[in-house]
Amino acid sequence: MAAACLAFTPPLCSHGRLRGRSQKTASVSEKPVMAMPSSSELPVRKIPGDCGLPFVGPIQDRLAYFYFQGRDEFFKSRMRRYNSTVFRANMPPGPFLASDPRVIVLLDAASFPVLFDTTLVEKRDLFTGTFMPSTQLTGGFRVLSYLDPSEPNHAPLKFLLFFLLSNRRHAVIPEFRHTYGALFETMEAEIAAKGKADFGAANDRAAFDFLARSFFGRNPKDSELGLDGPGLITKWVLFQVGPLLTLGLPTYLEDLLLHSFRLPPALVRSDYDRLAAFFRESARPVLDEAERLGISREEALHNILFATCFNSFGGMKFLFPSLVKWIGRAGAPLHGRLAEEVRTAVQEIGGGEVTMRAIEAMPLTASAAYEALRIEPPVPLQYGRAKRDMVVASHDAAFQVRAGEMLVGYQPFATRDPRVFERAEKFVADRFVGAGGAPLLRHVMWSNGPETEAPTTENKQCAGKDFVVMVARLLLVELFLRYDSFEIEVGTAALGSSVKLTSLKKATF
Secondary structure: OOOOOOOOOOOOOOOOOOOOOOOOOOOOOOOEEEEOOOOOOOOEEEOOOOOOOHHHHHHHHHHHHHOOOOOOHHHHHHHHOOOEEEEEOOOOOOOOOOOEEEEEOOHHHHHHHHHOOOEEEEOOOOOOOOOOOOHHHHHHOOOHHOOOOOOOHHHHHHHHHHHHHOOOHHHHHHHHHHHHHHHHHHHHHHHHHHHOEEHHHHHHHHHHHHHHHHHHOOOOOOOOOOOHHHHHHHHHHHHHHHHHHOOOHHHHHHHHHHHHOOHHHHHHHHHHHHHHHHHHHOHHHHHHHHOOOOOHHHHHHHHHHHHHOOOOOOOHHHHHHHHHHHHHHOOOHHHHHHHHHHHHHHHOOOOOOOOHHHHOOHHHHHHHHHHHHHHHHOOOEEEEOOOOEEEEEEOOEEEEOOOEEEEEEHHHHOOOOOOOOOOOOOOOOOOOHHHHHHHHHHHHOOOOOOOOOOOOOOOOOOOOOHHHHHHHHHHHHHHHHEEEEEEEEEEEEEOOOOOEEEEEEOOHH
């Protein structure tokens, strides 16, 4: 899915005004520029790789990507074959959904950041990669995620999201605690009755309730939407990103139905209309602000719906099970350290309450959230189209990229780069604690930009970057205020991990 931001726009965002663009877009005829610092003298290599015959090559790569190799091995095998972290390939879905599946793949921490530089790459209609879902799924509008910063609507729409997230920031902590406190009570009851509890299903319900209550002050259960919101959203998201998923159907049947043709938007129109009606009623103050910014209420409505349901709900649907998985696997020693830090900060800094000051006094908790975002970023693939001829540098070589060529970075390889991170494949909860850990945050890039930079109306970094980390920390705070430790079972799901809680050991200190 998340920026390409799969994440939520932040109530805690401090950006408060529109800023004009001062940079000019270079013409194709100008001298190529370096996408990475040019201080190191690297050998210039021709980009290796072969996309194969038209039509045949893209289908072969698609089958390898989804079925014969799987995503990680698809990239690893080519990286070994070409002895390069930069190479050419085809990216799914290919025929008949994408007119041109050819890409230049970037797989290390040196080359990946070029995708954030909007002076060098264009982001227009690249949120989902080489294909774009029908705008019939978004009310007929190209929503913010598909806009390049150079487009006139980008700045006001992103500013609107900043407003959405700052407008009710006072409600975030209490609404989160209310909603996720109820979730954990439900988990306890299910474990007592059945021996295990499905965190993912309960998280879906809690995530939508939390977002509606904190952003709009509305409980979905008290609306005509009732309890149907998460199910409607999941189906609607499937119709947008289905060409990028596998659902476990027989290989060739699934490839034909899911990866070769669009699922008809008409099949989810009534579901989408129900969601739109909820937001039309609930988001009136935000829609009023949109009119003041010169955005039509209808365009604003569909952008708010997308930001809440696709970016925010979709992000929490992926990130929270992932966070519980990695913390759960780390075991009781880490759980004890987190419980001690959380409870001490809440008692000594917050006076027994969960406050922003108390949360800021939890460095291990923050580091654990960053580490989960590093090792399993919510949005694994990010795209950009070269605006001009340029040179992209990996750790070992420089590569000439021509204007118009498509670049794609597979983020889990870039953020697990062993030349940047020690024990790169291991979850190290305290990796970012202290003076030695802080500089590594610039290599945490899940938000379509370095963690050390901020989203603005002029870039494509996730508007909710700070909010994502905030709610991830809040989940750990709520968990370790209640429990000393917990145990899990982990499986796979179409989006992220399937996590079941098998034990919740109540707090003893």
